[in-house]
Amino acid sequence: MATASAKSRTRQSRERSRARIVEAATELVRERSYAELNVGEVMQRAGIGRTIFYRHFDDLADLMLSAGREAIEELYAAQVELASARSAHDEAAIRQAIEVPVGVYMRHGPILRAVSEAAASEELVTPGQEELRRRFDELVADTLRAITAENGTRFGDGDETARALNLLNERYLLDAFGREPRVDPETAARTLTEIWTATLNR
Numbered sequence: 001m002a003t004a005s006a007k008s009r010t011r012q013s014r015e016r017s018r019a020r021i022v023e024a025a026t027e028l029v030r031e032r033s034y035a036e037l038n039v040g041e042v043m044q045r046a047g048i049g050r051t052i053f054y055r056h057f058d059d060l061a062d063l064m065l066s067a068g069r070e071a072i073e074e075l076y077a078a079q080v081e082l083a084s085a086r087s088a089h090d091e092a093a094i095r096q097a098i099e100v101p102v103g104v105y106m107r108h109g110p111i112l113r114a115v116s117e118a119a120a121s122e123e124l125v126t127p128g129q130e131e132l133r134r135r136f137d138e139l140v141a142d143t144l145r146a147i148t149a150e151n152g153t154r155f156g157d158g159d160e161t162a163r164a165l166n167l168l169n170e171r172y173l174l175d176a177f178g179r180e181p182r183v184d185p186e187t188a189a190r191t192l193t194e195i196w197t198a199t200l201n202r
Contacts, residue, residue: 034117068115071108113178
């Protein structure tokens with residue numbers, strides 16, 4: 001029977017292997033698209049035997065979700081902050097909140113791009129991505145309803161307006177920071193702030 005210390009060493013070894021695989025994948029998506037990745041290349045970059053991959057991940061799509069989980073959670077936190085700022089309809093507050101997702105994409109743009117590409121090509125990933133989008137859309141739709149209740153501003157279809165604004169953010173920021181050359185973050189923040197402010201304060 002394995003001792004507690006032996007089990008601990010085994011667990012730590014597994015955690016190190018997993019972290020190396022995630023790190024290797026993160027490096028590679030800075031250089032190429034998700035479609036160009038393969039398990040062999042990831043494991044070669046990680047310096048670990050190919051068979052170890054399947055002890056940690058089902059496939060490349062599963063790996064992308066794991067690699068992108070921190071960024072995705074940061075994005076949701078940013079969206080919550082953005083939703084709270086929008087309720088003030090103040091351009092400065094909206095700008096401050098917009099800077100949060102811009103910062104997330106600055107740090108994690110390539111991996112978020114890879115997650116998006118995986119979602120487009122792998123059924124296994126899509127449900128998680130759709131759930132995330134629904135959470136984002138509900139936050140914005142709630143804000144639009146609050147605006148209507150507060151000052152009577154009506155949106156043709158609040159749910160669709162919310163969806164369009166979130167898709168705008170996602171696609172623009174992926175394009176701006178998912179690959180080189182990158183857009184200047186000041187320009188990106190200013191551009192999105194202008195659009196959000198014009199929509200919410202019309």
